[in-house]
Amino acid sequence: MAEERTMPLVSSIAALQDRTAYEALSWEGSFEDYLRIVRERPAVTRNAFQRVYDMIIARGTEEYIDSKKKIVRYRFFSDLAADKDAVYGLDIPLQRLVHVLKAASQAYGPEKRVILLHGPVGSSKSTIVRLLKKGLAAYSRTDEGALYTFEWRLPKDGGVEVFPCPMHEEPLRLIPQELRPKVIRELGLGDERCRVHVEGDLCPACRYIFRDQMLRSRGDWAKVVEHVRVRRLVLSEKDRVGIGTFQPKDEKNQDSTELTGDINYRKIAEYGSDSDPRAFNFDGEFNIANRGLIEFIEILKLDVAFLYDLLGATQEHVIKPKKFAQTDIDEVIIGHTNEAEYRKLLNNEFMEALRDRTIKIDIPYITRLSEEVKIYRKDFNQDRIRGTHIAPHTLQMAAMWAILTRLEEPKKANLSILQKLKLYDGKVLPGYTQDTVKELRKETVREGMDGISPRYVQDKISNALVADAEGCLNPFMVLNELEKGLRHHSLITSEEQRKRYTELIAVVKREYEETVKNEVQRAISADVDAIKKLCMNYIDNVKAYLLKERVKDRYTGQDMEPDERLMRSIEEKIDIPESRKDDFRREIMNFIGALAVDGKEFEFDTNDRLRRALELKLFEDQKDSIKLTSLVSNVIDRETQDKIEVVKARMKNDMGYCEICATDVLTFVASIFARGDAKG
Structure with a gap:
């Protein structure tokens, strides 16, 4: 009875299986058969570097x-498709890595080097290798990435003994070396x-089996390969096929057999x-990674014996x-290490040979907000964080602080580190160009190699x-948590560094204040029709002013002088001085x-500076009617409350706020206005 109930469910699961893919x-x-495949699709014989490079290129590229x-x-x-392991903001280091792989795939020299990813902790080195x-x-599971290996089918005791190639080698290696060019x-x-x-x-x-079979067949190579069956090879780290990972252990316990295999004492009797x-287990990391890639975690912690x-x-x-004799391998060797270990390498004369055979690629922290x-x-989005809203700018402010800790102070006078961050992020600031960046x-000197890790x-x-967010997580909660953690941060090496990081949190808090003030101002002045009308009025007056003409009053139809007071009231909002108004x-x-x-x-929002000026002007005209400062008092009349609710609704509908953070931000900005800190 239980079996009857189970079968439909099992059948449902079985129906989802792609049997065609499994058979392939x-x-x-x-x-x-394999020679025919090679003739049709020669790419199946690519070496490891060629395969890795083609794999990257197959996903496509973008240029900017x-x-x-x-x-x-x-x-x-x-x-x-990379899911949680996606790497952001490291296009230049990754471009260098791909260039190395490309050169190696064309046998220009880098294929004879260890690729060493070097950078501070948490800079995505291991993520890139993963x-x-x-x-x-x-x-390797796709048609484009297909590769093949072989196994021996040998007669034994009236049956057949199957002996897979322990290193998953390319079947064409069965062709004697001296014949290969002619055969190809x-x-x-x-x-x-x-x-x-x-x-x-x-x-x-x-090689042992091949020689034995050649003796048995009196040198007839065709008879030898009759004992060979070629099969599709699927690379898998979990199955230890074509992908290896080596992590150094305690120096006293390191053994080179972990890399190159060891004798199987049980088979000696056989x-x-x-x-x-x-009677040898070819199961060292170098052996099993043949045809693919081997990762050395903290490669510079390797014992000299290795x-x-x-x-x-x-x-x-x-x-x-x-x-046994030296054995050929075909694999990409890639390692990663941090700064401290790399400095040891530079000071260790025994490692000079390794330094000479290493291509170092710096993987810094991201410097683009x-x-x-x-x-x-x-990691922190509404799909994953259920029941808690993340207020706008929360993640941006945390990211801003992290990047500020990684940037070097600009040498240019009058350029702040925050402005430098904005320029790096592609923002346009008056007086600075791409050449400035x-x-x-x-x-x-070392920008991106120091600072706080993600x-x-x-x-x-x-x-x-977990600790503070009751329904909504806001930037101040995160910034306070970041600041509190600095007291016990293990990677902060000096009190001066701790002080600098704390000061940068204050910089971010001030930037957040400006951001939310601007947003509240936009929410208050979000009457698009009113802004458009103000914009048209301004443009008409500017045009008349520059052409030394009169402007027609839209209401009376009379020709009037350009309204200088209106134009200046808008321009002053973005600090355009009297001397620069004509420009x-x-x-x-x-x-x-x-x-x-x-x-x-x-359109009014086509030019950012003009849009900002118009919004500030409209905000100034409307803020008194809304009486935002009444939020910090205990008395709010019904009319004001209704207007505040309209502003709050705009913030929720257009800016991503929830009821909690919209109320908090309005109260916070109201307190700023009450202090008289708000511009305009």
Whole structure:
């Protein structure tokens, strides 16, 4: 009875299975079948570097200009498919990494180097490698990323013994090296897009079996490969196939067999000798990572005894298993380390050979605000945080503080570190150009290599969510939590550094004040029709002023002199002095003219500076009628309350506020107005 109830559910699950895909991934055939596959799709014979590079490029790229420099963004690292491991704001370091992989894929030299990702803690080094490993596993399951290995089917005791190649080698290695160029040429293997080039010899176990079968068949190679079955190879870190990870342990417990394999003592009795490669476990990380990628976690913590294995694997693409000859490998070797360990490398003369065979790629912290925010949005969004609203600007302010700690103080006079942050984020500030941003970046020494890591910020946001947020998490809760945590931060090395980080929190709080003041002003002056009307009036007066004409009064129809008081009341809101008013007015008219040339219409919000001035002017005209300051008193009349509710509704509908944070922000801004701090 229970079985009857279960079967429909099991059948439902079974119906979801893609049997066609399973069969494709489980394909096996003869060596002849494989040669036909190679002729049709020579890309199946690519080496590890070529495969990793093609995998990245297959996801596509985007190009954009940053400070007059063309940057390529590789979607592989930021694709939605990357899920929680997406990497943001590191396009330039990732571009360097991909260039190294491209050069290695074309055998220009980097394939004989260790790729070393170097940077401060929490800068996404391990995330980048994790993406490469996950991506490679997924790519091997696609038609474009398909690769193959083989196994031996040998007669034994009236049956068949199956012996898979322990290092998942390329089947074409079964062709004797001296025949390979001729075979590839005469069989037409490869094309202009992908040249078939097979390097290296069989692993000791397969070489032993190959020699034995050649003896048995009296040198008939065709009979030898009759015992070979080629099968599809699916890379998997969990199954230890083609993807390896090595993490150094305590120096006293490190053993090179973890990298190159060890003798299987149980099989010695079966095969009669510990020199028989079939009695050897080729299960070291170098062995199992063959055809794919090996990650060295904290690579510079490796014991010096491991150095020779690593150097051979890097430079010669060979490893030396115990009691056997050097064995060819085909894999990308990538490691990562932090600053402290790298400094040790520089001071360790025993590691000089490793330094010489290393391509170091700096992975700094993000220095672009909009990219840093994406990290926190990934973990703290309304889909994941149920029951607690995250107030607007909460994550932005946390990200702003984190980036400020990473930036070096600008050397330019009159440029604050906050302005520098905004310029880096692509904001346009009066008097500064893209050339300024280039100069700012050039003058830095270690920008992005010091400061607060995203992990610290994530931890403190989590603390604030649990401890303080009752229905809504606001920026002050997070900033206070960040400041409180500085007292016990293990990576802050001096009191001076702690003081600087605390001062930067004050900078962010002031910026937040300005931001919410502007938002409340916008909410109060959000009457679009009124702003449009004010804008048209201003433009008409500016046009008449510049052309030395009179302007027609829309109400009386009379020709009037341009309304200087109106124009100045708007311009003063964005600090346009009397001496610069003509320049600003010409700038606006030129802007409108340029839009017209492009066939575009001018709207009040097309020009940010003018929009801001209009909003402030309208706010000034309306704020007295709303009496926002009455929020901080105990007495609010019904009419004022209704107007405040309208403003609050705009904040909730248009700006992402909830009832709690909208009320809090209005009260906060009202207290600023009550102090007389608000502009205008």
